[in-house]
Amino acid sequence: xxxxxxxxxxxxxxxxxxxxxxxxxxxxxxxxxxxxxxxxxxxxxxxxxxxxxxxxxxxxxxxxxxxxxxxxxxxxxxxxxxxxxxxxxxxxxxxxxxxxxxxxxxxxxxxxxxxxxxxxxxxxxxxxxxxxxxxxxxxxxxxxxxxxxxxxxxxxxxxxxxxxxxxxxxxxxxxxxxxxxxxxxxxxxxxxxxxxxxxxxxxxxxxxxxxxxxxxxxxxxxxxxxxxxxxxxxxxxxxxxxxxxxxxxxxxxxxxxxxxxxxxxxxxxxxxxxxxxxxxxxxxxxxxxxxxxxxxxxxxxxxxxxxxxxxxxxxxxxxxxxxxxxxxxxxxxxxxxxxxxxxxxxxxxxxxxxxxxxxxxxxxxxxxxxxxxxxxxxxxxxxxxxxxxxxxxxxxxxxxxxxxxxxxxxxxxxxxxxxxxxxxxxxxxxxxxxxxxxxxxxxxxxxxxxxxxxxxxxxxxxxxxxxxxxxxxxxxxxxxxxxxxxxxxxxxxxxxxxxxxxxxxxxxxxxxxxxxxxxxxxxxxxxxxxxxxxxxxxxxxxxxxxxxxxxxxxxxxxxxxxxxxxxxxxxxxxxxxxxxxxxxxxxxxxxxxxxxx
Ligand code: DCP
Ligand code: MG
Numbered sequence: 001x002x003x004x005x006x007x008x009x010x011x012x013x014x015x016x017x018x019x020x021x022x023x024x025x026x027x028x029x030x031x032x033x034x035x036x037x038x039x040x041x042x043x044x045x046x047x048x049x050x051x052x053x054x055x056x057x058x059x060x061x062x063x064x065x066x067x068x069x070x071x072x073x074x075x076x077x078x079x080x081x082x083x084x085x086x087x088x089x090x091x092x093x094x095x096x097x098x099x100x101x102x103x104x105x106x107x108x109x110x111x112x113x114x115x116x117x118x119x120x121x122x123x124x125x126x127x128x129x130x131x132x133x134x135x136x137x138x139x140x141x142x143x144x145x146x147x148x149x150x151x152x153x154x155x156x157x158x159x160x161x162x163x164x165x166x167x168x169x170x171x172x173x174x175x176x177x178x179x180x181x182x183x184x185x186x187x188x189x190x191x192x193x194x195x196x197x198x199x200x201x202x203x204x205x206x207x208x209x210x211x212x213x214x215x216x217x218x219x220x221x222x223x224x225x226x227x228x229x230x231x232x233x234x235x236x237x238x239x240x241x242x243x244x245x246x247x248x249x250x251x252x253x254x255x256x257x258x259x260x261x262x263x264x265x266x267x268x269x270x271x272x273x274x275x276x277x278x279x280x281x282x283x284x285x286x287x288x289x290x291x292x293x294x295x296x297x298x299x300x301x302x303x304x305x306x307x308x309x310x311x312x313x314x315x316x317x318x319x320x321x322x323x324x325x326x327x328x329x330x331x332x333x334x335x336x337x338x339x340x341x342x343x344x345x346x347x348x349x350x351x352x353x354x355x356x357x358x359x360x361x362x363x364x365x366x367x368x369x370x371x372x373x374x375x376x377x378x379x380x381x382x383x384x385x386x387x388x389x390x391x392x393x394x395x396x397x398x399x400x401x402x403x404x405x406x407x408x409x410x411x412x413x414x415x416x417x418x419x420x421x422x423x424x425x426x427x428x429x430x431x432x433x434x435x436x437x438x439x440x441x442x443x444x445x446x447x448x449x450x451x452x453x454x455x456x457x458x459x460x461x462x463x464x465x466x467x468x469x470x471x472x473x474x475x476x477x478x479x480x481x482x483x484x485x486x487x488x489x490x491x492x493x494x495x496x497x498x499x500x501x502x503x504x505x506x507x508x509x510x511x512x513x514x515x516x517x518x519x520x521x522x523x524x525x526x527x528x529x530x531x532x533x534x535x536x537x538x539x540x541x542x543x544x545x546x547x548x549x550x551x552x553x554x555x556x557x558x559x560x561x562x563x564x565x566x567x568x569x570x571x572x573x574x575x576x577x578x579x580x581x582x583x584x585x586x587x588x589x590x591x592x593x594x595x596x597x
Contacts, residue, residue: 147168
């Protein structure tokens with residue numbers, strides 16, 4: 001308790017404002033004939049709020065409407081109209097803004113304002129601010145609100161309820177005043193103490209008022225977690241939040257539309273353009289740009305697919321968004337869709353100069369240090385855009401960012417939220433595949449091919465097939481690659497046309513250059529791993545030299561064939577060698593290759 005007491009801060013003045021019978025008041029304002037009548041906003045099954053006239057009969061929010069009718073036979077019902085409430089809420093927020101630009105809105109009709117600066121700058125009291133603010137809100141909206149002023153948010157909220165409706169209550173910034181106020185206060189009045197907690201505390205410990213929290217402090221500490229006990233004791237001491245919590249940075253921004261299922265491609269691209277425009281508006285409204293664009297699709301069969309692309313630079317114009325979105329959608333065509341969504345993550349604030357990144361990406365690093373090495377110098381996290389365009393795509397992610405930490409930071413949670421409401425069959429399976437493949441990469445990079453025909457629906461099955469191949473046919477991947485690489489090397493790696501069979505990384509068919517590089521990356525990786533297994537073998541650098549000297553696939557084929565002809569290490573041996581610390585860092589590996597050139 002002493003520790004808590006030491007944290008008491010009486011230097012701030014907080015104001016809590018709560019609109020009176022908000023929905024009902026808005027409805028009455030819009031339809032003055034309702035004035036003075038017992039009014040319920042909602043339906044026979046549920047009431048969202050009741051006018052003060054109806055409350056006299058016991059009609060309350062969250063009460064079934066038919067009970068309200070029993071309590072108050074003349075009860076008038078109005079259906080909720082959320083657009084209206086949002087409109088009026090925005091009007092109130094304009095007023096709040098002028099008193100505290102960092103005000104905390106906790107619902108459409110409630111907000112906390114730190115009025116300390118206003119009081120100091122204008123040499124006025126909290127009471128004067130409260131009176132002025134209530135008048136301003138009434139003038140702006142025609143609605144009334146009630147206000148509480150106190151040294152912290154917890155008490156300010158209790159205070160705003162004391163003289164409801166259309167009233168205010170001010171608690172001075174004085175320790176004795178605060179303690180006196182909370183001592184007799186019923187615990188149920190405190191935000192965070194609901195019906196269940198109240199009953200537990202009252203029935204088990206005999207605690208009904210805040211003062212009794214302090215009297216029974218030992219029980220609270222013994223029976224509850226430290227966190228809960230701290231909270232209860234803070235309540236008893238009248239302590240609450242005094243600092244404005246730091247605003248959580250927005251992680252992503254997006255929009256989606258549901259429509260009647262259609263496979264008309266021109267209609268789908270039209271809808272995509274609308275989405276791109278909406279996304280642009282939303283991004284620009286908030287002064288944001290983004291780097292990872294995710295396209296969400298729900299097919300006519302309710303299968304949810306997501307495809308994402310990470311651009312080199314930050315974008316927020318409709319044109320830029322549409323370039324990437326179109327590429328992603330085209331790769332999925334033809335298909336019949338009932339929903340499309342676009343989401344931008346990896347955001348940065350346009351105003352924030354420091355985030356205009358000038359940091360070298362790893363691919364630029366490799367390109368500048370040795371242009372011959374750039375292809376092999378790429379990795380899954382940063383795939384070089386050979387075309388060299390400024391805003392060229394550098395990587396394509398899975399929707400959860402598993403494989404691309406770069407885009408996964410921060411975005412993943414939001415991106416997962418993006419799918420919360422969808423019955424997704426595809427995504428969990430895709431994750432299985434990704435997890436499986438990650439595992440495979442760690443334990444054994446050698447995975448069989450021949451999966452090109454696998455359907456999305458068969459992904460789980462595919463993983464099983466791959467698993468058995470992994471166990472039984474160690475070394476087959478290189479062998480398969482050798483066979484396939486007589487055509488285009490790397491193409492055999494794409495399960496169902498877009499999922500890398502080694503790491504689960506997604507690259508739709510539209511991203512040919514990136515696919516090529518991705519395959520090259522795995523190729524270099526496999527060479528490196530071989531070197532790890534037997535660092536004495538000179539063949540590895542030889543192979544890379546051959547590969548780097550040529551842009552045609554044939555040397556690669558030769559290399560793969562050479563690899564094939566060498567004794568393929570057993571998985572056990574590989575595992576042992578990687579654990580044995582023989583792993584050569586990638587930069588040392590390339591330096592060695594460069595020397596050989
Ligand atoms: N609301 C809701 N469902 C609830 C409670 C409230 O939909 N269970 C809506 C309707 C309210 C609005 O939220 O108008 C604000 O909630 P309040 O608790 O602030 O209630 P009121 O503003 O209606 O009345 P009061 O004067 O008590 O603040
Ligand atoms: Mg209210």
